[in-house]
Amino acid sequence: MWIRVAVAFLLISGTALQAEEIRWRTSLADGLKAARENHSLVYVQVVTEWCGYCRKLQADDYPRPEIKALLTQFVTVTIDGDRQPEVANGFKARGYPTLLVLQPDGTIIARIDGYPGPERLKQTLSQILSENKMAGLDPTPLSDQKNNSRKEEDSSPTSRDEEPSSIHxxxxxxxxxxxxxxxxxxxxxxxxxxxxxxxxxxxxxxxxxxxxxxxxxxxxxxxxxxxxxxxxxxxxxxxxxxxxxxxxxxxxxxxxxxxxxxx
Structure with missing residues (x-):
């Protein structure tokens, strides 16, 4: 029994020593609120205690310095698919892990169904951060972000077409x-x-x-x-x-x- 509890603790709290810099919230509402306050994107993992690849993400992939550095630029939320089925079902999670990146209003902008492996995860997170001014930068009022974005689009009308897709x-x-x-x-x-x-x-x-x-x-x-x-x-x-x-x-x-x- 204690093993099951320990596994749940690692998945839900994210307080394993290797990943202590990543602060995992267990409430989607709290995560979205923090994202709005900090003008950040939200990284959501939908996992379960029994999912082997969920444990692999937590133990092997998230502690990698390059992935940890990317994740700390997001508001990170972990959802237990068994204990919070209404949230998992809302995301149409068909298996575990299901990984998503959300705007502060809850809009899904990227999704990975199943275990991605460290390289694909790193690629996806890197591209999202480079393409979205809401993440990875000092907090800026949303009105200023819109004005800055509009100016950049005016000066470089083709830049949007040249940006690589963040979708694998x-x-x-x-x-x-x-x-x-x-x-x-x-x-x-x-x-x-x-x-x-x-x-x-x-x-x-x-x-x-x-x-x-x-x-x-x-x-x-x-x-x-x-x-x-x-x-x-x-x-x-x-x-x-x-x-x-x-x-x-x-x-x-x-x-x-x-x-x-x-x-």
């Missing part, structure tokens, strides 16, 4: 899948997978997404390889289980007339 390719692919734009998702996933240099977490997640996308497009034989890989290597247990279920359905289905997904 896998998140763009997931959004396309959720919008049933499966061809678009495939166009993103294919080069991402082919250009990956190692079978890391992102590679496995991309194979999982592509397997589901190929099934929706009726390319069942191509989907089989991705789903088999994802059933063994996808980063989250529920993703591995889902891939295994789809693979089983694919193997058992009569492919002549209809998609296994609709049986």
């Amino acid at each position: 390719p896998l998140d763009i692919a997931l959004q396309a899948m959720q919008s049933k734009e499966f061809r678009k998702a495939l166009d993103i996933l294919n080069p991402f997978i082919s250009e990956s240099t190692s079978s890391n977490t992102e590679f496995a997640l991309a194979r999982f997404y592509r397997g589901m996308t190929l099934m929706e497009l009726g390319q069942f034989e191509k989907a089989r390889s991705d789903l088999d890989f994802a059933s063994r290597r996808a980063p989250m247990p529920e993703q591995r289980e889902s891939a295994a279920e789809l693979l089983k359905k694919l193997n058992n289905a009569k492919l002549a007339d209809k998609s296994p997904l609709k049986e």
Whole structure:
């Protein structure tokens, strides 16, 4: 029992020695209030006590100096998905961890579903901080920020188009899948997978997404390889289980007339 309590303490309070500079709030309302007062963005992690990758984030990734330096520029909030299901459901958390960046009014400007790995997390946070004047700077009244932003846009009308997107390719692919734009998702996933240099977490997640996308497009034989890989290597247990279920359905289905997904 004490182990469970200790794990919960680390996840919820964030007071492990390695990450003591990061102040975790456990109330979303308090976090948004602090963000409005400090003109900051809000970093939210939706986690659970039993989630292995949530513990990995806390123990391995957040203590990294480069990630810690980025996170301390946000108001950080941790939500226990089991104890605060209304908040987790409000964010449509489909698995754990779910990571989000919010404006002080609660608007979601970035989202990562599942464990991102330290490099992807660092890339996402860095780009958000560089693209949003509300984070990483000394507090400035919002009216002044708007005026400064308007001046910069007038002096450099093309700068907005030249800024890199803070959205990771896998998140763009997931959004396309959720919008049933499966061809678009495939166009993103294919080069991402082919250009990956190692079978890391992102590679496995991309194979999982592509397997589901190929099934929706009726390319069942191509989907089989991705789903088999994802059933063994996808980063989250529920993703591995889902891939295994789809693979089983694919193997058992009569492919002549209809998609296994609709049986």
